Amino acid sequence: xxxxxxxxxxxxxxxxxxxxxxCEQNLGHDTMYWYKQDSKKFLKIMFSYNNKELIINETxxxxxxxxxxxxxxxxxxINSLELGDSAVYFCASSPGGFGRGRDEQFFGPGTRLTVL
Amino acid sequence: KQEVTQIPAALSVPxxxxxxLNCSFTDSAIYNLQWFRQxxxxxxxxxxxxxxxQREQTSGRLNASLxxxxxxxxxxxxxxxxxxxxxxxxxxxxxxxxxxxFGKGTKLSVIP
Numbered sequence: 001x002x003x004x005x006x007x008x009x010x011x012x013x014x015x016x017x018x019x020x021x022x023c024e025q026n027l028g029h030d031t032m033y034w035y036k037q038d039s040k041k042f043l044k045i046m047f048s049y050n051n052k053e054l055i056i057n058e059t060x061x062x063x064x065x066x067x068x069x070x071x072x073x074x075x076x077x078i079n080s081l082e083l084g085d086s087a088v089y090f091c092a093s094s095p096g097g098f099g100r101g102r103d104e105q106f107f108g109p110g111t112r113l114t115v116l
Numbered sequence: 117k118q119e120v121t122q123i124p125a126a127l128s129v130p131x132x133x134x135x136x137l138n139c140s141f142t143d144s145a146i147y148n149l150q151w152f153r154q155x156x157x158x159x160x161x162x163x164x165x166x167x168x169x170q171r172e173q174t175s176g177r178l179n180a181s182l183x184x185x186x187x188x189x190x191x192x193x194x195x196x197x198x199x200x201x202x203x204x205x206x207x208x209x210x211x212x213x214x215x216x217x218f219g220k221g222t223k224l225s226v227i228p
Contacts, residue, residue, distance in 0.1 A: 033215065033216075035216075040220075041203070041220065041221065042218070042220055043160075043205065043207075043218040044218070045215040045216060045217070048215050055215070057215075090159060090160065092160075103148075104148075104150060104162055104165040105150065105162065105216060106162060107152075107159045107160040107161075107162070108159055109158065109159040110158070110159050
């Protein structure tokens with residue numbers, strides 16, 4: 001009964017490839033997020049997504065795009081992978097929509113992406 | 117732009133000690149603040165959520181305080197145990213996008 005799950009757990013790929021990471025939450029939450037944790041363990045927000053409204057961190061390259069087939073899923077697509085994209089990517093979710101800033105966020109186990 | 121600082125960066129204590137982890141943030145316009153723990157190679161586990169209107173929140177041996185006006189939060193761990201060894205992360209939720217901004221964490225080691 002995993003709350004927030006991600007697949008795959010590990011992803012190793014070559015520079016220039018396109019890859020996707022999947023995220024699913026079974027908590028019935030309205031808002032989902034993607035975070036990136038770099039090699040120095042610094043965790044930064046990439047996207048927030050709620051009911052077709054997307055908020056993008058201004059530092060995220062447009063090679064990264066979130067796609068949500070339904071409320072329970074927010075997948076991360078990455079085009080033309082670069083060495084600097086190597087990191088751990090975390091998905092998270094929270095109960096309310098935007099404007100419900102009081103909500104607690106729950107995180108998935110992470111996906112370790114290595115670009116060779 | 118919100119900036120979060122956590123002090124100390126690392127802390128090593130003997131089992132049984134009480135300890136305090138500190139977090140400061142530059143923008144006091146927050147909605148809430150969460151404390152997480154992260155074990156090596158694992159995801160984040162939410163420990164406590166303090167709303168901006170609250171000053172304190174408790175869960176078991178953990179107590180978190182929030183002084184929003186001065187931009188500070190502390191996490192107090194009572195009677196520390198080796199199982200408490202992990203990296204502790206502080207993350208205020210800001211206005212606008214309600215996204216969390218993380219500090220770099222405090223790496224805690226509790227020695228048996």
